[in-house]
Amino acid sequence: MNEPLIDPLVWLILLPLAWATLAxxxxxxxxxxxxxxxxxxxxxxxxxxxxxxxxxxxxxxAVGGWGxxxxxxxxxxxxxxxxxxxxxxxxxxxxxxxxxxxxxSDPAGAxxxxxxxxxxxxxxxLFVSADLFNLYVTLELVGLAAVGLVAAGxxxxxxxxxxxxxxxxxxxxxxxLLGVALIYGVYGxxxxxxxxxxxxxxxxxxxxxxxxxxxSGLILKTxxxxxxxxxxxxxxxxxxxxxxxxxxxxVKASFYxxxxxxxxxxxxxxxxxxxxxxxxxxxxxxxxxxxAIRAVKLKRLIAYSTVAxxxxxxxxxxxxxxxAALQAAVMQAFAHGLAKAGMFAAAGVLIKATGQxxxxxLAGAVERLPVTMFAFAxxxxxxxxxxxxxxxxxxxxxxxxxxxxxxxxxxxxxxAGGLLAAVYVFRVLRLGFLSTPENVTFTPVSRVLEWxxxxxxxxxxxLGLRGVELIQLLGART
Amino acid sequence: xxxxxxxxLAVLASSLxxxxxxFALPDGWVGVRTSLNVFAAIGKLGLVALLLDGVAAGxxxxxxxxxxxxxELSLQADALGMLFITLSAVLWLFTTLYAIGYLEDKPxxxxxxxxxxxxxxxxxxxxxxxxxxxxxVFYELLTLSTFPLVVHRGTDKAMKGGxxxxxxxxxxxxxxxxxxxxxxxxxxxxxxxxAGIAAALGPEYAGQLKxxxxxxxxxxxxxxxxVPLHGWxxxxxxxxxxxxxxxxxxxVVKAGAFxxxxxxxxxxxxxxxxxxxxxLPLAIFASVTIVWGSLRALFxxxxxxRLAFSTVSQVSYIVLGVALFGPxxxxxxxxxxxxxxxxxxxxxxxxxxxxxxxxxxKVSEMDGAGRRMPLTTLAFSIGALGMMGAPLTAGAxxxxxxxxxxxxxxxxxxxxxxxxxxxxxxxxxxPILWRxxxxxxxxAWPEEHIPRHGWRETAWLLLLPPLVTAAATLAAGTLSxxxxxxxxxxxxxxxxxxxxxxxx
Numbered sequence: 017m018n019e020p021l022i023d024p025l026v027w028l029i030l031l032p033l034a035w036a037t038l039a040x041x042x043x044x045x046x047x048x049x050x051x052x053x054x055x056x057x058x059x060x061x062x063x064x065x066x067x068x069x070x071x072x073x074x075x076x077x078a079v080g081g082w083g084x085x086x087x088x089x090x091x092x093x094x095x096x097x098x099x100x101x102x103x104x105x106x107x108x109x110x111x112x113x114x115x116x117x118x119x120x121s122d123p124a125g126a127x128x129x130x131x132x133x134x135x136x137x138x139x140x141x142l143f144v145s146a147d148l149f150n151l152y153v154t155l156e157l158v159g160l161a162a163v164g165l166v167a168a169g170x171x172x173x174x175x176x177x178x179x180x181x182x183x184x185x186x187x188x189x190x191x192x193l194l195g196v197a198l199i200y201g202v203y204g205x206x207x208x209x210x211x212x213x214x215x216x217x218x219x220x221x222x223x224x225x226x227x228x229x230x231x232s233g234l235i236l237k238t239x240x241x242x243x244x245x246x247x248x249x250x251x252x253x254x255x256x257x258x259x260x261x262x263x264x265x266x267v268k269a270s271f272y273x274x275x276x277x278x279x280x281x282x283x284x285x286x287x288x289x290x291x292x293x294x295x296x297x298x299x300x301x302x303x304x305x306x307x308a309i310r311a312v313k314l315k316r317l318i319a320y321s322t323v324a325x326x327x328x329x330x331x332x333x334x335x336x337x338x339x340a341a342l343q344a345a346v347m348q349a350f351a352h353g354l355a356k357a358g359m360f361a362a363a364g365v366l367i368k369a370t371g372q373x374x375x376x377x378l379a380g381a382v383e384r385l386p387v388t389m390f391a392f393a394x395x396x397x398x399x400x401x402x403x404x405x406x407x408x409x410x411x412x413x414x415x416x417x418x419x420x421x422x423x424x425x426x427x428x429x430x431x432a433g434g435l436l437a438a439v440y441v442f443r444v445l446r447l448g449f450l451s452t453p454e455n456v457t458f459t460p461v462s463r464v465l466e467w468x469x470x471x472x473x474x475x476x477x478x479l480g481l482r483g484v485e486l487i488q489l490l491g492a493r494t
Numbered sequence: 495x496x497x498x499x500x501x502x503l504a505v506l507a508s509s510l511x512x513x514x515x516x517f518a519l520p521d522g523w524v525g526v527r528t529s530l531n532v533f534a535a536i537g538k539l540g541l542v543a544l545l546l547d548g549v550a551a552g553x554x555x556x557x558x559x560x561x562x563x564x565x566e567l568s569l570q571a572d573a574l575g576m577l578f579i580t581l582s583a584v585l586w587l588f589t590t591l592y593a594i595g596y597l598e599d600k601p602x603x604x605x606x607x608x609x610x611x612x613x614x615x616x617x618x619x620x621x622x623x624x625x626x627x628x629x630x631v632f633y634e635l636l637t638l639s640t641f642p643l644v645v646h647r648g649t650d651k652a653m654k655g656g657x658x659x660x661x662x663x664x665x666x667x668x669x670x671x672x673x674x675x676x677x678x679x680x681x682x683x684x685x686x687x688x689a690g691i692a693a694a695l696g697p698e699y700a701g702q703l704k705x706x707x708x709x710x711x712x713x714x715x716x717x718x719x720x721v722p723l724h725g726w727x728x729x730x731x732x733x734x735x736x737x738x739x740x741x742x743x744x745x746v747v748k749a750g751a752f753x754x755x756x757x758x759x760x761x762x763x764x765x766x767x768x769x770x771x772x773x774l775p776l777a778i779f780a781s782v783t784i785v786w787g788s789l790r791a792l793f794x795x796x797x798x799x800r801l802a803f804s805t806v807s808q809v810s811y812i813v814l815g816v817a818l819f820g821p822x823x824x825x826x827x828x829x830x831x832x833x834x835x836x837x838x839x840x841x842x843x844x845x846x847x848x849x850x851x852x853x854x855x856k857v858s859e860m861d862g863a864g865r866r867m868p869l870t871t872l873a874f875s876i877g878a879l880g881m882m883g884a885p886l887t888a889g890a891x892x893x894x895x896x897x898x899x900x901x902x903x904x905x906x907x908x909x910x911x912x913x914x915x916x917x918x919x920x921x922x923x924x925p926i927l928w929r930x931x932x933x934x935x936x937x938a939w940p941e942e943h944i945p946r947h948g949w950r951e952t953a954w955l956l957l958l959p960p961l962v963t964a965a966a967t968l969a970a971g972t973l974s975x976x977x978x979x980x981x982x983x984x985x986x987x988x989x990x991x992x993x994x995x996x997x998x
Contacts, residue, residue: 343562380648382605382642383602383648386517386605397638402634402638402667403630403631403634403635404561404567404631404635409561409562412562412565412675413562415675416675416678416679419675419676419679420679427672427675431668431671431672434668435664435665435668438660438664442657442660446645446653446656446657449642449645449648449653449656450648450649450650450653451647451648451649480561481561481567482561483561483562484560484561484562484563487562487563
């Protein structure tokens with residue numbers, strides 16, 4: 017077999033581990049350039065990988081030469097290649113943003129680079145893992161790194177939010193692990209490929225319990241309504257680059273895992289939960305949007321918007337019989353990932369400039385910080401699902417899939433959710449358009465911050481003009 | 495890429511790129527911004543002329559591009575689209591000139607012209623859209639890019655107007671999207687075609703198609719400002735005069751009316767729409783709007799609001815013409831799309847001149863304005879007489895064709911609607927003219943900003959555009975039989991839409 021010299025699968029995990037370790041050795045607040053260089057290489061690898069998968073090349077790597085069922089297998093299909101691509105492309109601009117956001121002596125940024133490196137390594141490993149236990153390990157790594165990032169702010173509120181988050185993430189992965197243990201007890205394997213033919217329509221009750229445990233653990237980690245309680249304080253309280261990473265990427269990891277099991281080993285069991293998840297998703301859209309409409313603080317508003325936007329991801333579960341539903345889910349993950357990263361980044365600029373984290377403090381922001389407000393508006397267009405953004409394409413596909421299967425109620429929820437999003441997005445924008453009050457001063461802000469937020473937001477809109485490649489990638493047969 | 499694909503893209507780019515560049519310019523760079531604006535507008539006119547020539551000769555300018563598998567952004571220059579494009583491109587040039595004069599020395603000019611250019615880009619896209627998906631993309635872009643213009647002044651009142659505008663248009667957009675996705679689901683595509691595409695579905699779909707029609711017309715009716723969906727238009731008058739002139743007299747409301755034309759002729763097909771019994775309700779909907787808008791206009795003292803309600807009424811003439819089953823009504827409706835645009839923009843330019851020069855915002859302040867600003871008032875009078883349908887103006891031509899169309903479709907009641915509206919038009923325009931020309935000049939104007947210099951009653955950039963459009967109003971009325979008028983083009987469109995029927 018022809019082993020390529022640079023196996024992107026392995027390097028996508030090793031590179032972030034390497035720069036995280038180096039950053040740790042270099043000391044607090046250092047290592048930003050290393051991270052950026054590493055992420056540039058990772059972006060290249062992820063693109064490369066996506067191209068290979070799209071072309072139909074099977075990409076599997078047996079760690080240490082030991083394949084399943086003895087060793088650990090890493091495997092990539094269209095879905096995981098897409099998630100890898102999303103992770104790297106969102107993380108790179110955020111790293112550039114964070115480097116200029118945290119001043120060298122800022123205690124909030126002290127552990128940022130090592131923790132981010134471990135977080136990204138964990139996520140990349142999660143997307144390529146091919147057995148349930150390995151997935152647990154990566155899930156735990158992601159969760160702990162994320163809690164560390166939230167706690168790094170150091171304030172009493174942030175530590176409280178981090179503890180709440182820690183509790184949620186531990187309970188979530190605990191439930192998942194218990195489910196995996198039960199499955200191992202029944203089938204004697206945790207490899208996804210081996211499980212696939214074993215789990216049939218006639219499964220023992222134990223597998224049902226295991227599936228319920230796994231799904232509830234994962235929706236707790238994805239912050240699906242009503243398990244979202246930990247998300248707004250954690251995402252709303254952390255420093256802006258951390259909020260952006262968590263909202264854009266981390267919650268998608270556990271969602272990816274549900275999707276992976278749904279389409280893979282547990283495909284005969286999980287669809288029973290389809291309408292329950294969609295119902296919770298719909299509730300999330302309404303509750304999250306309503307809380308965002310009422311929020312006083314800007315970052316709280318954006319965090320609740322995440323709760324609402326995650327709801328769309330769960331609407332697709334009853335529709336997964338049609339391929340358009342999976343495409344819609346991935347498109348929504350991309351749309352929300354790029355847009356929410358851009359929006360939190362823009363919020364970080366606004367908070368630095370106005371010195372306060374309130375929606376009301378934004379009067380006159382359009383005149384003073386046009387680039388940032390433009391970024392906020394572009395992200396908002398994606399979140400509202402207005403054309404020509406990727407959010408629009410995601411909604412279009414959900415609606416098409418729902419119509420094809422005659423589920424009108426989902427169409428109504430999607431359209432109503434878009435209108436509610438418009439209410440909270442324009443709540444911010446219209447304030448920005450007011451004439452600047454005379455007693456307000458804006459602190460000057462680095463252009464790097466403004467433009468990296470803008471790049472993310474613009475990417476979320478531009479993806480709406482070119483979704484074909486992404487769909488091809490998902491449809492690739494390996 | 496061939497030139498047949500490039501020209502439609504160039505038409506979009508000729509306002510999109512200048513718009514994006516202008517955003518980046520500092521406010522003080524007046525020269526660069528002005529030349530960019532003017533050259534872009536003139537360049538676009540050149541491209542439009544090229545397209546007009548090609549389309550008249552039957553050539554096919556179009557470009558397609560897949561966003562998702564099975565979902566395409568598709569632009570196509572056809573006769574109907576060219577009517578709207580030409581109108582917008584010509585009026586854009588004059589409004590740009592007007593806006594340069596109007597905004598002189600005011601803050602946030604780069605932002606204004608940036609969004610202004612985006613609006614024009616959206617209008618071009620709406621005109622050239624070859625399927626409903628593309629239409630919707632640009633339709634929503636128009637909503638988004640007009641919002642910053644409505645709230646441009648940054649006052650609380652502007653915010654209120656802007657918020658109401660958004661509430662109406664986003665709700666309308668949602669209704670429109672629902673209809674489009676539904677139709678896309680049934681047909682698998684939404685490409686426009688001359689005899690319509692909906693007829694391909696069997697008779698068992700008639701019920702669904704009626705609901706879809708209702709959704710589409712509701713969505714478009716918001717921008718067309720059809721009663722009871724018109725509430726945003728008078729509120730949006732807080733915008734600066736050039737915005738009211740181009741966007742709220744021409745681009746935005748016409749985008750809705752134009753969409754209705756597309757839906758009736760090229761999605762449903764006029765014969766099929768008639769067989770589903772959709773045209774009569776549409777005609778009634780339009781007639782109610784025509785009368786109600788005129789009635790409300792009677793009681794407005796604010797000049798721009800009176801004009802706004804007049805717009806509500808007049809734009810529905812187009813819808814009425816479309817709903818009159820038969821080529822004559824079609825020609826009447828289409829030609830009014832252009833004529834109403836020319837006349838109403840004249841009136842808004844003049845209203846802006848009164849406000850900028852003398853601080854006149856209300857009808858009750860108009861006494862003697864004709865003596866102080868004779869040229870502006872002359873243009874205003876021509877526009878107003880045109881709206882009433884007075885002979886020798888563009889309005890007379892539209893009204894004659896609409897009335898003939900109503901008679902040909904044996905809908906005599908529609909003739910009464912048109913006559914009633916004309917009477918009401920006279921009732922709310924003639925008092926303004928009487929005040930302006932015959933009442934004595936007051937001791938002091940409310941707020942005189944621009945002093946008189948010889949014959950120049952105001953800044954020349956403010957004076958020139960209304961005079962040109964007023965002259966165009968007269969030209970369209972007197973030369974309507976020649977080959978280069980909007981009427982001739984409307985006849986060409988009617989020939990292409992009513993395949994196999996004789997067109998006068």
